[in-house]
Amino acid sequence: MVSLLVVCASFELSGCARKSAPVRLVAMRCMVEGPERVGRNTITCKLTAEDKIARTDEALPVEGARVTLEGNMTHPGMSPAFGEAKETLPGSYTGTLDLNMRGDWVVTVHVSMQDGARLEQEIKVQNLQAS
Amino acid sequence: MILHGFFGPTLAPKNLATVLTWIHFRGALVLVLLCAGNFFCLACPFLLLRNAARKLFKPRFSWPRALRNKWISVGLFAGILFCYELFDLWSSPYWTAALALGYFAAVLIVDGLFKHAAFCKFVCPIGQFNFVASTLSPLEVKVRDSRVCEKCATKDCIKGRRAEAEKKSEFVILQRGCELALYLPRKVGNMDCTFCLDCVHACPHDNIGVVGRMPASELMADPLRSGVGYFSRRKDIAALVIVFAFGALVNAFGMVRPVYAVEAWLGRMISTTHEAPVLGIIFAAFLIFAPLVLLGSAARMSRALSGGRSSVGTVAVRYSYTLVPLGLGMWLAHYGFHFFTGILTVVPVTQAALASTGVPILGGPFWTWTGMPTRFVQPIELGFLLLGFMGSLMVAHQFAQEDCAENPLRSFAPWFVVCAIVGAASVWLMFQPMEMRAMLMGG
Numbered sequence: 001m002v003s004l005l006v007v008c009a010s011f012e013l014s015g016c017a018r019k020s021a022p023v024r025l026v027a028m029r030c031m032v033e034g035p036e037r038v039g040r041n042t043i044t045c046k047l048t049a050e051d052k053i054a055r056t057d058e059a060l061p062v063e064g065a066r067v068t069l070e071g072n073m074t075h076p077g078m079s080p081a082f083g084e085a086k087e088t089l090p091g092s093y094t095g096t097l098d099l100n101m102r103g104d105w106v107v108t109v110h111v112s113m114q115d116g117a118r119l120e121q122e123i124k125v126q127n128l129q130a131s
Numbered sequence: 132m133i134l135h136g137f138f139g140p141t142l143a144p145k146n147l148a149t150v151l152t153w154i155h156f157r158g159a160l161v162l163v164l165l166c167a168g169n170f171f172c173l174a175c176p177f178l179l180l181r182n183a184a185r186k187l188f189k190p191r192f193s194w195p196r197a198l199r200n201k202w203i204s205v206g207l208f209a210g211i212l213f214c215y216e217l218f219d220l221w222s223s224p225y226w227t228a229a230l231a232l233g234y235f236a237a238v239l240i241v242d243g244l245f246k247h248a249a250f251c252k253f254v255c256p257i258g259q260f261n262f263v264a265s266t267l268s269p270l271e272v273k274v275r276d277s278r279v280c281e282k283c284a285t286k287d288c289i290k291g292r293r294a295e296a297e298k299k300s301e302f303v304i305l306q307r308g309c310e311l312a313l314y315l316p317r318k319v320g321n322m323d324c325t326f327c328l329d330c331v332h333a334c335p336h337d338n339i340g341v342v343g344r345m346p347a348s349e350l351m352a353d354p355l356r357s358g359v360g361y362f363s364r365r366k367d368i369a370a371l372v373i374v375f376a377f378g379a380l381v382n383a384f385g386m387v388r389p390v391y392a393v394e395a396w397l398g399r400m401i402s403t404t405h406e407a408p409v410l411g412i413i414f415a416a417f418l419i420f421a422p423l424v425l426l427g428s429a430a431r432m433s434r435a436l437s438g439g440r441s442s443v444g445t446v447a448v449r450y451s452y453t454l455v456p457l458g459l460g461m462w463l464a465h466y467g468f469h470f471f472t473g474i475l476t477v478v479p480v481t482q483a484a485l486a487s488t489g490v491p492i493l494g495g496p497f498w499t500w501t502g503m504p505t506r507f508v509q510p511i512e513l514g515f516l517l518l519g520f521m522g523s524l525m526v527a528h529q530f531a532q533e534d535c536a537e538n539p540l541r542s543f544a545p546w547f548v549v550c551a552i553v554g555a556a557s558v559w560l561m562f563q564p565m566e567m568r569a570m571l572m573g574g
Binding site: 073104122127 | 142143144145146149150153154219221222388469470472473476498499501502564565566
């Protein structure tokens with residue numbers, strides 16, 4: 001299941017004397033590798049950035065980010081699942097999460113980038129079934 | 132809690148509104164009802180608002196005579212169960228908070244307009260749930276010595292104590308008597324009793340208290356009850372009991388795997404992908420069709436076997452009360468499961484809520500804190516179900532003995548079958564694989 005694109009601005013503000021401040025727009029594209037099943041599921045997350053001041057069209061991978069995974073059922077009171085995604089390719093992060101019960105889950109991907117900016121994205125996994 | 136529901140995280144497991152309402156409140160409610168009594172009505176937060184409002188304005192009207200029964204609350208009780216499934220209330224902090232707020236508004240409107248405790252007695256679905264379940268509680272508000280009441284001339288337990296105000300036409304209430312019209316010397320059991328203890332405070336002889344008793348004893352007899360009448364003549368209370376017992380089944384059915392196959396099949400049958408009509412059919416099957424068939428057949432058989440002269444309807448109404456223990460057993464098994472397996476989740480949610488307000492006094496959220504493992508909770512669930520089954524058999528057998536003293540098994544046998552069917556359905560449901568799905572039809 002793909003949850004497409006949270007675009008987030010990562011500002012590096014500087015003093016008034018400078019004419020322009022570098023502004024990065026970070027795109028986050030996360031997905032649970034299908035087919036989703038009860039048990040260990042693989043979640044991949046690609047982080048890319050565009051420098052809007054330089055007006056380059058090329059999306060550059062965001063490297064060195066810390067990506068943590070969290071799975072919660074939509075019903076309160078159930079055990080959450082936690083995991084971490086490692087950078088397998090530049091800007092591409094992969095991790096697993098143990099979704100241990102049938103039903104609806106919400107996987108939250110937390111990203112902390114090297115410049116301190118934080119992003120978060122929710123992926124809805126509906127009707128998870130046993131394999 | 133309400134503020135967190137509206138403005139806190141939208142994810143139900145991380146919001147106090149959903150965690151406290153659907154895990155802790157419900158679980159603690161049924162456990163307290165089983166182990167003690169109707170103490171949740173005693174501590175009802177809605178009454179705080181009502182009592183505060185009554186200092187500003189006095190209600191003028193009496194509750195309409197035609198509505199002095201449980202039919203409204205039966206409809207509301209079934210309606211809330213239906214909305215719970217249809218709108219996935221457990222997964223929505225916003226709607227959970229809105230429901231609580233709506234409840235406050237309803238209390239204010241009803242009790243702002245009508246005298247006494249009209250909302251508690253005739254409207255509140257949670258209150259009705261508590262009234263029915265508390266018939267199995269080991270505690271009861273009761274007169275200690277009936278001889279003292281015989282000599283009492285003031286009857287403060289029901290009238291309360293009043294003093295004249297400056298205007299002669301008005302008066303000041305010094306101490307309320309029972310606002311639910313339960314006259315203590317003739318009060319039997321916990322039906323309609325909110326454990327408010329107004330009568331305890333009002334009695335000038337200190338002759339009323341919370342006393343122990345045998346659970347379910349009030350179901351096994353049918354005396355004239357003050358403020359209630361005869362159980363066997365109250366079709367509305369019998370309907371409430373039916374919604375209580377079969378509602379427990381349908382509420383659990385909404386969370387197990389087979390429901391989705393049933394829904395898909397029903398959806399194909401009536402050519403719809405909308406959830407409401409499909410859910411409506413399931414609710415009608417559980418709350419109307421199944422009780423009609425089961426209770427109707429058993430009443431007919433019981434009457435025929437025992438040679439009784441009462442009508443089938445009368446027998447069905449009377450014996451419907453045997454379902455209370457089975458119903459409470461199912462509620463206990465279901466809500467107890469969520470309570471025990473999620474009892475600690477309130478800790479990290481509270482920690483996170485405090486941290487979000489800039490007051491992280493409880494430290495970082497311990498999200499891994501949940502509760503007891505399922506394998507330990509399942510035997511407890513089974514225990515609750517068995518307890519309910521045994522209780523229902525006990526009540527049914529008592530009725531059968533009264534109906535046919537020379538051969539009670541004749542009257543009892545059909546009701547044993549009913550209890551066995553409902554009990555087996557409860558056990559089957561409890562051990563189905565759970566699916567915590569917010570969208571029943573996968574839409």
